[in-house]
Amino acid sequence: xxxxxxxxxxxxxxxxxxxxxxAAAEKRPRGRxxxxxxxxxxxxxxxxxxTAAARLFRKKGFDATSxxxxxxxxxxxxxxxFYHFKSKGALLHAVMEEGMRSxxxxxxxxLQSAALPDGDAPALLRxxxxxxxxxxxxxxxxxxxxxxYESRSITARQRAVLTKLQNDYxxxxxxxxxxxxxxxxxxxxxxLARLLMFGALNWSVQWFDAKKSATLDDLTDAAMxxxxxxxxxxxxxxALA
Amino acid sequence: xxxxxxxxxxxxxxxxxxxxxxAAAEKRPRGRxxxxxxxxxxxxxxxxxxTAAARLFRKKGFDATSxxxxxxxxxxxxxxxFYHFKSKGALLHAVMEEGMRSxxxxxxxxLQSAALPDGDAPALLRxxxxxxxxxxxxxxxxxxxxxxYESRSITARQRAVLTKLQNDYxxxxxxxxxxxxxxxxxxxxxxLARLLMFGALNWSVQWFDAKKSATLDDLTDAAMxxxxxxxxxxxxxxALA
DNA sequence: CCTACCGATCGGTAGG
DNA sequence: CCTACCGATCGGTAGG
Numbered sequence: 028x029x030x031x032x033x034x035x036x037x038x039x040x041x042x043x044x045x046x047x048x049x050a051a052a053e054k055r056p057r058g059r060x061x062x063x064x065x066x067x068x069x070x071x072x073x074x075x076x077x078t079a080a081a082r083l084f085r086k087k088g089f090d091a092t093s094x095x096x097x098x099x100x101x102x103x104x105x106x107x108x109f110y111h112f113k114s115k116g117a118l119l120h121a122v123m124e125e126g127m128r129s130x131x132x133x134x135x136x137x138l139q140s141a142a143l144p145d146g147d148a149p150a151l152l153r154x155x156x157x158x159x160x161x162x163x164x165x166x167x168x169x170x171x172x173x174x175x176y177e178s179r180s181i182t183a184r185q186r187a188v189l190t191k192l193q194n195d196y197x198x199x200x201x202x203x204x205x206x207x208x209x210x211x212x213x214x215x216x217x218x219l220a221r222l223l224m225f226g227a228l229n230w231s232v233q234w235f236d237a238k239k240s241a242t243l244d245d246l247t248d249a250a251m252x253x254x255x256x257x258x259x260x261x262x263x264x265x266a267l268a
Numbered sequence: 269x270x271x272x273x274x275x276x277x278x279x280x281x282x283x284x285x286x287x288x289x290x291a292a293a294e295k296r297p298r299g300r301x302x303x304x305x306x307x308x309x310x311x312x313x314x315x316x317x318x319t320a321a322a323r324l325f326r327k328k329g330f331d332a333t334s335x336x337x338x339x340x341x342x343x344x345x346x347x348x349x350f351y352h353f354k355s356k357g358a359l360l361h362a363v364m365e366e367g368m369r370s371x372x373x374x375x376x377x378x379l380q381s382a383a384l385p386d387g388d389a390p391a392l393l394r395x396x397x398x399x400x401x402x403x404x405x406x407x408x409x410x411x412x413x414x415x416x417y418e419s420r421s422i423t424a425r426q427r428a429v430l431t432k433l434q435n436d437y438x439x440x441x442x443x444x445x446x447x448x449x450x451x452x453x454x455x456x457x458x459x460l461a462r463l464l465m466f467g468a469l470n471w472s473v474q475w476f477d478a479k480k481s482a483t484l485d486d487l488t489d490a491a492m493x494x495x496x497x498x499x500x501x502x503x504x505x506x507a508l509a
Numbered sequence: 510c511c512t513a514c515c516g517a518t519c520g521g522t523a524g525g
Numbered sequence: 526c527c528t529a530c531c532g533a534t535c536g537g538t539a540g541g
Binding site for chain 2: 176179219220226227231233245246250252256257
């Protein structure tokens with residue numbers, strides 16, 4: 028909205044001072060300056076756009092967010108996002124893909140740093156649930172909610188890319204859920220249990236309020252208590268692993 | 269899209285044949301014909317609009333559905349929905365309110381016709397879950413999904429109306445969940461358990477495919493198996509009721 | 510409920 | 526990445 032504020036943000040990033048019209052004509056070659064000598068923050072601007080878009084898409088929805096809103100949020104003018112993305116839909120897809128890659132990375136990292144034995148399925152599930160809540164509700168968590176609630180607005184081809192990433196994400200859960208089912212701690216068909224469980228977790232973006240009392244650990248405890256039954260009597264879950 | 273098709277639908281409803289310009293000028297009084305002698309389907313048109321809007325809002329989303337889409341779906345012209353609703357947002361709210369009133373009615377009816385004893389909390393929950401799946405996924409179930417996924421687009425005042433209806437809806441569940449918690453069959457804080465459970469159910473609109481194998485009864489079985497634990501050993505749940 | 514219309518906004522582009 | 530712009534579409538309304 029405020030052009031000077033937007034421009035000052037840009038100015039803080041760029042090395043040269045605010046250009047005079049003459050200086051601009053001299054120093055700025057026309058056409059697309061693909062690579063400058065000191066290779067500035069080319070990819071950074073793209074990520075800024077994605078981040079701002081994620082926040083706005085989550086807050087207002089994809090259709091209700093204009094590309095002008097997004098441009099203004101990063102101090103660009105209305106047409107400039109199309110220098111980085113060929114369409115509004117491509118930007119939405121980039122938000123989702125960035126979200127899934129980040130979620131996958133965080134999940135892998137959580138598993139690695141915990142170094143739990145494969146046999147301890149309940150502890151593994153707890154870790155996955157806690158990480159999932161972090162991805163959904165933690166700081167900077169706009170990407171995955173956008174993916175979950177705006178998937179209607181992407182093309183089939185774009186969705187295929189995300190589906191693959193989602194499958195990778197869920198693939199980590201599957202053996203854990205299978206082990207729990209064998210131990211009698213997860214009841215019912217595993218496939219339906221998984222869908223219902225993810226629903227319970229994903230829906231939390233609708234009601235969770237970080238300013239209220241419950242923490243993400245509280246949510247994790249509640250989810251585990253709800254889903255995971257006591258192990259079958261007289262059988263060690265270790266023996267089933 | 270096809271004007272003649274849309275009009276033929278209208279013609280089938282109205283008694284007189286397709287008007288000639290002259291006949292229209294003679295037979296149709298100008299201004300708003302509030303009540304005709306044989307009082308046609310005045311309120312019916314309103315409901316038709318709501319139903320068509322629900323279908324389109326669910327399929328494409330509120331923002332991506334134009335009032336022209338809705339008008340065309342019921343054989344009206346572009347400005348005519350505003351004769352029945354003062355704004356697009358009012359139409360959205362009407363869809364949601366109609367959905368909640370219908371859901372409440374179905375829930376009350378299900379409980380009444382089953383005539384279960386108050387002590388049988390698991391059976392009561394099963395009934396509520398099954399009815400909820402029917403409301404979400406059964407025939408003509410566009411209203412509640414729209415309410416669940418488009419609430420961002422209504423005003424605070426409109427939301428207050430729905431919140432009251434939602435509270436009435438959930439109020440029926442609460443004593444059932446409390447009884448199950450006392451019996452040790454529902455684990456964790458009841459409030460969080462309720463939120464997680466509704467999430468698991470509500471999320472099913474994202475993945476349930478009526479053309480595939482699972483039925484709503486299958487879903488109900490899976491949900492009950494997942495959420496409801498075996499009663500505590502040596503204690504009769506009857507004694508706790 | 511139709512006809513005819515309006516102002517606003519939007520995604521996107523040419524050209525530099 | 527900005528400037529200047531375009532065609533399309535949209536919610537809504539006057540007047541009958």
